[in-house]
Amino acid sequence: MLKKDARLRAFHAVATLGNFTKAADALSLSQQAVSFQIKSLEDEVGNRLLKRQGKNLELTETGEILSRFAKQILDLYSAAEDALGQHTGVVGGSLNIGATGSIAKYCLPAAISEFRKTHPSVSVSVSVSNSGDIADLLAQEAVDLGVISGGPVELSRFIVEPFFDDELVFIAAADNPIVNKQPLSLSELLACQYIIREKGSGTRDLMEGYFRDRGVDLATLPIAAVMGTTESVKASVASSNGIAMVSRLSLGTENVLTILETDLGSLFRSFYIVRLRDSYLRLALDRFVKVLRTSNAFRSIDSVSIE
Structure with missing residues (x-):
């Protein structure tokens, strides 16, 4: 797996989510670590990238410029990982899956276990929240994939696959x-x-x-x-x-x-696999979705009951 620039990932997360706490959660880091990464990047750039406006964070002019390139750079890392994976047969990288509590507890562990048997170089993390919050995290690119229910969640902005x-x-x-x-x-x-x-x-x-x-x-x-x-x-x-x-x-x-x-x-209620329309479809994500569709955990849902 290529070692991506941790500072750029931290900056992109904060710029996208507008919040150190949310960025730290999305990256599975402490807020202190995220702050350190951004301070290091600012020192190298020679300008501040973020400024506080009351309780909110905003990009400086320098931050706006870097933000326009950050996602492209990170997507290029992913594209390179995919190309190398196709060549070597070893798929690497990381995936962050957003899911509701029931899905995360009762279904994802089995699917992740199946996936890791054939893709041990891919690290998988799970963010758990309600469907609305997961949709927001996906829109903000804080997660790569969501498994959510429909209801009032606006799904037209995503690639949506009916699940179960x-x-x-x-x-x-x-x-x-x-x-x-x-x-x-x-x-x-x-x-x-x-x-x-x-x-x-x-x-x-x-x-x-x-x-x-x-x-x-x-x-x-x-x-x-x-x-x-x-x-x-x-x-x-x-x-x-x-x-x-x-x-x-x-x-x-x-x-x-x-x-x-x-x-x-x-x-x-219907559950859906949702992805961003304009996101880079990484090989690891594509492989995980294929496992998710056929996971034993989901095939056995109809048998779940209590006495």
Whole structure:
């Protein structure tokens, strides 16, 4: 693998994301390391590249000039890696995959393991967030690939490949009295306390649509808590009389949770593999997507359930 200029990568990340913290997260570095790289680059250039405007970072005129070339230079590194990989048969480089929590926890590890068996020289990192945030990271080139759900996320700016459909289900603690009332009617669902995801979550957006289609505004539901991850939602449901809507994919074999049957029909959401339209398609990324399409983790999704 070619050793790319770490200083240029750091500068490009900060210039694109406009934030040292986000850049450090995207590069898996400390903020101090990112600051050091940019200071070193500024010393070599002989001018400041960034300036603070209140809480925001802006490029100086010198920074604007360098920014126009930074992506081209980094893409040339990738192109060279691809050419060498094609010649030697050894694919190198690094990939940063953005994914929602359920995908990252239950599916990506198996896909990455399969990929690494044949591409051990490629390092793979995963950024986990909700679908909206992952789409933003992809647009800002902080990740190379996203695996996200649709919903309100604007997908027209990306190359989009349909991936698979996942069912969303209501869950409750196994000892919740509501379990004995199945199948649940709409009025019975409306009488429950809810644990929901944060704004921007694909699950929350679909839940809002589910109730909206049945004439109910989510704001009128009794909301007991708002959680930032599916795991925290499940833990809250398990320890309370609240219920939640979660991905069936996120449910393992926990016997403390029960899927609630309703008489309102099923709800499915689609997941997509998304890439930037104008990004350089690296060989490593192309190979990973091929593995992702055929991974055993995704072929076995339909069998995921809880008792």
